[in-house]
Structures are given as C-alpha cells and as structure tokens.
Amino acid sequence: MSDYYVPRGGLPPQTALTTDRARFTEAYAVIPARTLSDITASFLPGWVNTRLWVLARPLSGFAETFSQYVVEVSPGGGSDRTEPDPEAEGVLFVVDGSLTLTVDGGEHALGPGSYAFLPPGTSWTIANETGATATFHWIRKAYQRVEGLEVPPAFVTREQDVTPADMPGTGGAWSTTRFVDVADLRHDMHVNIVNFRPGASIPFPETHVMEHGLYVLEGKAVYLLNEDWVEVEAGDFMWLRAFCPQACYAGGPGPFRYLLYKDVNRHVSL
Template sequence: MSYHVPRGGLPPQSALTTDRARFTEAYAVVPARTLSDITASALPHWERTRLWVLARPLSGFAETFSQYVVEVAPGGGSDRPDDATEAEAVLFVVDGALALTLDGTDHALEVGSYAFLPPGTSWTLRNASDATATFHWIRKAYARVDGIDVPEAFVTRDQDVAPLPMPDTDGAWCTTRFVDPTDVRHDMHVNIVTFEPGGSIPFPETHVMEHGLYVLEGKAVYLLNEDWVEVEAGDFMWLRAFCPQACYAGGPGRFRYLLYKDVHRHAGLVL
C-alpha cells in the first residue's frame, strides 16, 4: 500500500498564490500544499510531534469530528494522548512504524494499520523506530444510547480487509469497510473508498451524513455542491450535511480517499 504523506516545508517565493483552496458554507477544500511548516500545530503531552488540523468543530464548518495528520519523530509520541474521556478515535498509519499500547496490549503499527479506540480506552503511542512516522487521527465525541453497548477496540490493516464493490459497478467503485455497516454500536464510519480509472459516483449524493475526505492516492474531479473541483493526493475535503457530491476518476491511476461520516443516531432536536 502507498499513501500520500505530507512533508511540510514552504512553497518557494516564486510559487503562484493561485490555488484550489475553497471555504464555503457547504464545503471546504484544503489542498495538499497547505500542510506547510507555518500551518503545523503541537499538542500538550506529545513529544517530538507536530500535526496539521484538517477539521475541527466550528460554527460554519465541521460539526461532528476533528481530523489531524500527525507526524511523530523518532523517540516521540505520548503516554497521555487525549484527555477527552468521551472521545472515540480512529488511527490510520500512512508512513513509518508506531508502537500502540491499547488497554495494556502492545500492537506494532505499520503502513496501512488501522486502530479503532472507543471512548474510555487507555492507550499510548510511541515511535521507537529511527524514521519519522505519520498517521491520521480522527476524533468524535461518542453518542451513547441507552441499551446499546459501546463497541470494542480493534486493530487491523488496509491490506487485510477486502474492498467491497458497490452494486452494478463491476469493481470500478469499491469501499473498504472496517466495521459492519449495520452495527448500530458505531456512530461513525471511517472507510477507504477506491475508484479505478473511469469509475464514478454517477449521481449527486445528497444525504444527512457530514463527510471528511482525505485523498490518499491519485486524482479526480469532485462535485461539491454546485462546483466541480479537481483534487489530488494530499488534498482534504469537508462536506456539510446534505452537500451534493459526485466524483469522476479519470486516471491514469486509481483514486483512493479516507472517508469519515457520522451514522446511526437520531437527528438532534431542539426541545
């Protein structure tokens, strides 16, 4: 598996300012080159680590989740990664190797590793290697439901989960699903969507789920509300609920993205 990995730095002074960056009421596009040194952040209780915040709960922007791209230098990491006890998380490794301790059990994470961490999980993450490691960290406040158990933690790999073709697409459009889509214990899905060259979403999807899409590989044109936007590896898209979306992957290689969406809960009401 090969995934885009941001490397920071700064564009040269000779670079054009014109870009594909967009921020609208319905969607946002954060191009790959936005993840530069001057937009990197740090977190409390993390050593030798920097991150880029792609999405965060904010009026007029993401409502249900935050998403980071985290870069951990050799010897870095955290024994106290998140003080938000009701936060659930997905970690997805795109470069290097990391050591995850999850409720006392050690897991060696590599490129393609995927870990789901339910709320209340005790975990640490360290880079014991001699090379930088990079992972996506998606966080959401878990929506508890009376009579529904919290899902258990697990660790798997992209390489070990067979992509499922969407109906009537002959494999041109597939989704790698890391949890059972009918399991209502989960209130978010973080999947990988793959389009072969020529594959498409052939209609404007319009639905209640909020989306975060990080392009792992390839390029495509994506419909966001009323605009067709060309996107490539390293770009991030945020789509608010009901924002129409469609896609055409023209090639030359396959197009893959990491997809977040909120699922399986009642719509919040003002009572």
C-alpha cells in the same frame, strides 16, 4: 499494496504562484496538499517530538461532529497522554513509518495501512521507537451513547487484511474498504477507504444528512462539491457539510482513493 500520500511540511518556494485550489464556502471546504506546510503545523501538550496539521474541527454553523488531524511523529516521539476527552472515540490510520500502539496494556505494531478503533475511555499510548518519521491520521468524535447498546470494543486491523466491497452494479470499478460492519449499530461513525479505478465515477449527486471528511490517499479526480466541479489530488482534504451534493470522476492514470469519515446510526438531535 497502494501508496499513501504523506505530507512532508516545508514551504513553497518564493517563485510559486499564490493562486491555488483552496476554498472555504458555506457548504464545503477544500484544503490542498501544499497547505500542510511548516507554518500551518500545530503542537499538542503531552506529545513529544510530534507535530500535526488540523484538517477539521467543529465549527458553529458548519461541520459539527468530528475533528481530524494528520500527525507526524519523529524518532523518539509520541505520547502517554493522548486523548484528553473521556467521551471521545478515535480512529488512527497509519500512512507512513512504524509506531507502537499500547491499548489497555496490550502492544500493537503499526505500519502503513494499520487501522485502530479506540472507544471512549480507552487508555492508550503511542510511540515511535524507530529511526524514521511516522505519520498517521487521527479522527475524533464525541461518542453518542444509546441505552441498550454497548460501547464497541477497541480493535486493530490493517487495510491489507480487509477485502473491499464492490458497490452494486459497478463490477469493482467503485468499491469501499469497510473496517466496521454496517449493521453494527454500536458504532456511530464509519471511517472507510473509498476506491475508484481510472474513469470510474459516483454517477449521481449524493445529498444526505451525513457530514464528510475526505482525505485523498492516492490519485486524482474531478469532484462535485455543491455546485462546483473541483480538481483534487493526493494529499488534498475535502470537508463537506451535511446535505452538500457530491459526486466524482476518477481521472487516472492510476486508482483514486480516499479516507472517508461519516457520522451514522443515531437519531437527529433536536
């Protein structure tokens, strides 16, 4: 079982250098781990004993399809008024602590590695009934309905119960943990975990229509973003506009892994 990076807030000391790896360009953005501090946290109506960091939101002329939060729920915290948009689908991925998720009346105990898909219109609540803080990622997207395709049902699983699929010709050096069947066209987004052994790489600049959110769960790498090679490590977030070239070299000494969002399986809106 791998470790997941968990932000703890706080502030850098006054002795820290201001120089950082934070970048915002017309093609991509990098939000380093230390940016998730006390002064960048947000709060939401309907949530108690909870704060969050907004990593991505739709912006005119930039990324357009999703939002991503890192949500920290203190003991006794949570919400019974979670998703305000009836057309929004969501994925929850737990990186720390224990939570109780109620979906359409059924309860699920969530721990590190737990993954929940929540289709639009789902009634769900979440609560921290323990004495320790819990943290999860919440990725949201406006679901694109298609005539003849049913909306996929809610489900809960764990990374530990999903076997990673090796990328062709890599011998397992590069693999993807997929929580949804790629042939299931009911889904218009995938949230996967991408895994690299030390020294493995994406050996060509991927350039494609899907936009990405990449949160580094573990390890470090040198990542190609458009024309720039950028060092990234656990806790960093990368936001890639559609057609932004990307590639990477995993730096070791341990695995390099990230939680990946991408939009899929729908016609281009004109």
